[in-house]
Amino acid sequence: MRIHFIAIGGSAMHNLALALHEKGDHVTGSDDEIFDPSKSRLAAKGLLPNEYGWFPEKITSDLDAVILGMHAKENNAELKKAKELGLKIYSYPEFLYEQSKHKTRVVIGGSHGKTTITSMILHVMHYHDKEVDYMVGAQLEGFDTMVHLTEENDFIVLEGDEYLSSPIDRRPKFHLYKPNIALLSGIAWDHINVFPTYENYVEQFEIFLNQITDGGAIIYNEEDTEVKRVVEATENPIKKYPYQTPEYSVESGETLLETPEGSMPIAVFGKHNLNNLEGARWICQLMGVDADDFYEAIATFKGASKRLEKIAETKTAIAFKDYAHSPSKVKATTQAVKNQYPDKKLVACLELHTYSSLNPEFLTEYQGALDAADAAVVFYSPHAVMIKQLEEIKAEQIEEAFQREDLMIFTNPGDFKTFLYSEDYENTVLLLMSSGNYGGLDFDAVKGYLK
Structure with a gap:
């Protein structure tokens, strides 16, 4: 072509x-x-x-x-x-469907966890030399590209983003894939510039469920009350398989997953990631990988790029970078790091960077999101707010939204860097959460100022 x-x-x-x-x-x-x-x-x-x-x-x-x-x-x-x-003019997801309409389409949807779950599935398939087509939202270790298409592979695994398809196709991307097998990880209001009400946002997932082919299957996180409600309410004649967070423990900064063969150390951590892992296990089972083979492969999974990615470590300090920006992701990620390293000081830094996070009406959704941190920092750029043509945000609004009196707020990249460089990181975990770069922060240089 x-x-x-x-x-x-x-x-x-x-x-x-x-x-x-x-x-x-x-x-x-x-x-x-x-x-x-x-x-x-x-x-x-x-x-x-x-x-x-x-x-x-x-x-x-x-x-x-x-x-x-x-x-x-x-x-x-x-x-x-x-x-x-x-x-013939295609949007990105429309073309992916065109390339995969004769394959078994596996679509991973949800407000959070999509990239991680898709990455876990692909890691397991790659580990066992099972060839599949795919599209995932992060660069994965062992994979040359984030998209792979062939004529011969039977399965395609697609990360199902709910954002718009193209400037002339205003449908959410995951409405175009028509999955045979789907997963729904969680629903938490996001993309308010496109979905102005919570009800409007949830409706997109209801439509997604109705797009699953007759006789298809939905794997869903029943610990998420909204997911449970919309899946149980759908009248689409599909099989429904609920999943929950598996049993696990944390010992000396190491997460141990309970399996039928006993406790197994894994590289990823946090309740949300263990929940993601269980969803991936269900999908892999429907793709022909049994539990024993899944556990063997997942033990070597180190995580998707920018998803709780360890960027620096010294004898007494660790730094992580994470893509978290929505309230539910920020809360889950911050809590996960604190649970993994309960005896270390946690310095959590969040950049408000997206349309939703910079919207004054949406800010209140962040209440309690940084409560697990010992020191909490928020960075945002007034210039970014102006470029996005949004209403001006004042520091007092952010303080009120997060409901934390000791919250540190920075609007100048230089001041934020000065804060980072001057911190004492003895027995500390630094968590940098952003879909941006804090106005030009060099993440590779982080190790230089961990002491």
């Missing part, structure tokens, strides 16, 4: 471009800016555009497909040309 990407530089888009190139398709693309790692990875395969910008002349009648990324605008010149020529 001849395929052109409008906005090829995005994290998901460039991975799909690489996967199709690897598959043997002829791939071209455009973008108005591309940063690393996308830039260097595209360049290595000869897919980096010669110049940045939008070029309608690249859109020709011999293209089999045009894939439109979220970064592009509705008035994009290449999109306009593709419409004029009557070319």
